[in-house]
Amino acid sequence: MNALVACHDCDALYRLPELPVGGVVRCERCGAELLRRRASTLDSTLAFSLTGLILFLIANLNPLLILKLGGRVQGNTLFAGVEALAKAGMWELAVLVFGTSMLFPLVTLVGMLYLLLPLKFGQLPKGAHLVLRLVNAVTPWAMVGVYMLGIFVAYVKLISMATVVPGMALYAFLGLLLVTAAARATLDPWMIWNRISGST
Ligand SMILES: [Zn+2]
Structure with a gap:
């Protein structure tokens, strides 16, 4: 049926x-x-999600911008930025940045891998319908692009005051932006729902 x-x-x-x-x-x-x-896109989505996860790790473990000011050199990671916001009392903003730039993109990537890796080998992962719902619910909130825009504004403002060198994380974030968009575009939820309902 x-x-x-x-x-x-x-x-x-x-x-x-x-x-x-x-x-x-x-x-x-x-x-x-x-x-x-579409023709089966499982392999492409899987490849994009895996690449995304690697880029996500690079993006979060390396400095985004390196500031050189009066002989001092300082590199800041994304999480350091979240911490700084929290310390400055801007809790809401800290939570928002943490969620949209770190937690939600990570949940999306891990969720897709959790679904697609077993499917690739013909297995249906446990709780697949819940994970697919979670991924769908969280994805619109994964807004790495908005954060990138913020970084760009900061970069333009800071460049007159200090030497600003883009860190490795910045390039990784740009890559992440492209790769997650590609993963979303190739994801075939219909195929997954079909497997869940056991009709194929
Ligand atoms: Zn209609």
Whole structure:
């Protein structure tokens, strides 16, 4: 029995047909795209997620910006920035930066790997439906890009006062931004839901 799906635009209910690779199902009533069957993207998503995790570690363990001011050289990691915000009493901001730039991107990457690695070998990981829900819920809050913009503004402001050298973490963050976008774009939740419901 094929799965039922509701149009996300007009709520019309359909039982989805078998779809060849490259096929598209559109809503009869409003024309919204209900499903697009891509060639298996599991390997690409897996590769992007793994690369993302490595870049995430590099990005968090190395300095983002290195400041040289009056003979002093100081490199700051992202977490040092979070700590500094908390110490300055800006708790809300510290929590927000920690969540959007560290915790949520990490949950997204680890969650995708948790789902995709076993699926690659034909196994369904325990609690797959919960993990997929968690990944979907958390991903919009993983906003490394916004943080990058903040760094860029700080860089422009600081450059007149001190010598600012971009650290390795900055390049890793830029890479992370691209790789996570690619992982999201190639992720095929339909395939995972199908495996969960045991229909394929
Ligand atoms: Zn519709």
